Amino acid sequence: MDRYKKLASNTFTFAIGTFSSKLLVFLMLPLYTRVLTSAEYGEVDLIVQTCNVLVPIVSAGILNAVIRFGLDSAVNKKSVFSIGLLTILLGFIGLCILEPVLLHIEFISQYTRYIYFFILMSNLHSLCSNFVRSQEYVKLYAFDGVFRTVLTVILNIVFLVIFRYGISGYLLATILSDFISTIMLFFAAKLYRFISLGYIDKSLFSSMMRYSLPLIPTTVSTWIINMSDRYVLSYMLGSEANGLYAIAYKVPTIITIVTGIFMDAWQISAVNEHQKGDGGRFFSKVLDVYSSLVFCGASVIIALTKMITKILTSPEFFSSWIYIPVLVMGTIFACLASFLGSAYMAQKKSEQILITTMISAVLNIILNFILIPAYGIQGAAIATLLSYICMLVIRAVNIRRFMNISWNIPKLIINMSVIMTQSVIILLQIENWFIYEVGLILIIALVNVKALLMGARRIIE
Known part of the structure; x- marks a missing residue:
């Protein structure tokens, strides 16, 4: 096949x-x-x-x-x-x-x-x-x-x-x-x-x-990035604040659910391609389609943040919606970093996963203690976002030492700019915000449609 x-x-x-x-x-x-x-x-x-x-x-x-x-x-x-x-x-x-x-x-x-x-x-x-x-x-x-x-x-x-x-x-x-x-x-x-x-x-x-x-401290470090903010929140602001943050964290799970399904299958293909000695070109093509799916999904979720929260939670938890856009942005970078992690796995370079994850975990802890006192629950979300940006950048640079993975930088910049604009519009509750959100979703779709169609064509042909 x-x-x-x-x-x-x-x-x-x-x-x-x-x-x-x-x-x-x-x-x-x-x-x-x-x-x-x-x-x-x-x-x-x-x-x-x-x-x-x-x-x-x-x-x-x-x-x-x-x-x-x-x-x-x-x-x-x-x-x-x-x-x-x-x-x-x-x-x-x-x-x-x-x-x-x-x-x-x-x-x-x-x-x-x-x-x-x-x-x-x-x-x-x-x-x-x-x-x-x-x-x-x-x-x-x-x-x-x-x-x-x-x-x-x-x-x-x-x-x-x-x-x-x-x-x-x-x-x-x-x-x-x-x-x-x-x-x-x-x-x-x-x-x-x-x-x-x-x-x-x-x-x-x-x-x-x-x-x-080496993957034990890697997993612990990943846990620190995802969860240390919850301990700091509980310590500084109490269990109720952590409860709201934990609920907000669940909504970006929609993205990680879909990408997690793909990663389960991708791990098999990544190892098989490595054994054949033809990984870099295949990795780059799959990454292009994968990143397009991530950005399209994130764009829709940010636009529907308040609606999703209202449907899925009781009134006591509705205020958690305000933390979701920043966490969705963090999830985008986490998904892309996770994809690069599969390249380390295929090469059995688990120590590289450890190093890149630990650096991000240390940064996350430092940022939590700086940002939570200043910005409350939103500070924890920002700390998570910045930590995953750090992880992605380090892995993208480091991985070029043993695998040539190509990035479509202009498309990446446009995608991220649109996502950030959507988040600002939602958080500031700009008048007629829904019209702007629909327009920005269409821009994301136009930017990524070529990669998605090419991916579908490779499967069909």
Whole structure:
């Protein structure tokens, strides 16, 4: 199959499952904002984000290696899965030893047991789903997304609406959906065939660790960029401010949902093209189409910011709309930086991902302490935007050392200028703002239509 058609086919298949599971976060907002107060949502958000940063630490980042080495045709797949499973189990034992430390962290101490099971099941589910994806079982991977989504919706309704368990119910719904989904994948893909803990390929284990360990601080640094502002907000302005910011952050998730689906399929193509020795030209063509999709999606979301917020949230959270345009701009740069990160992954240059992400994370922390006292919640959004701009610029310059990726600079400048103009119009609530927004959306469409049509033609022909 032609490489463009294969990428499109995999993207479509992943979309069936991944779109439903990632869209779940977005679609469940009406339920969460009506069942939980802004303070409760701010608290549960901090708990979940704490779990998210512990997940890669406990697993030693092995889940990233499972995908990359699982895609490598020269590697024994049984060894890859077994090493992943063993690493997760050993990491969980280490986490159990640290329980006294977690009990002294005030906002999570009463939920410690939930957090343990959350981390374990999240890691086991990711291991199974990542391995299934690395073996290109795309239909099963897609089915798992739909299956897990249905489970999560049902369990959230049961624990939050019927039993009114609040924060505990939110966590329990996630834990059980991961557990049941893991069992389904384990038997549907017959993953027990790939377990061989009695014999571990030491050379492969060493290679996977060299690849995955730099990605632990990378993941933590990414988490810092995305989430440190929430801790600073909670510390300086309280849980209610964090709740509003967390809700505002969900709307740009529309963009990351769509691009995340594409990136799932793109990782397979990126590695395959690298193994063929023809990556730079293909990367550039795909980047052109990818960036056009990102800018078109961002333009529409900014124009509809207030409408989206009104539909998806309760009146208590409506004021969060004002932070969305800046966060959408940050998401644009995050998506482009993530695409460049796939080039590092294909080359197994995980240390470069680490360096570029850590620089941006440090900048984010500094900016949070400078901008939040001055501009409140909006300061956190600006800090995130500037951090992702920094990451993209560094990666774009650094990557030219080993891959020639071409950028359409004039188009990039026009796109970003239009997006910034849209944001200013929305934030200042200029009279007849909707007419201006429609006009600017049309400009974005005209600027990007050629790339989108060429991308579609490569798929069809």
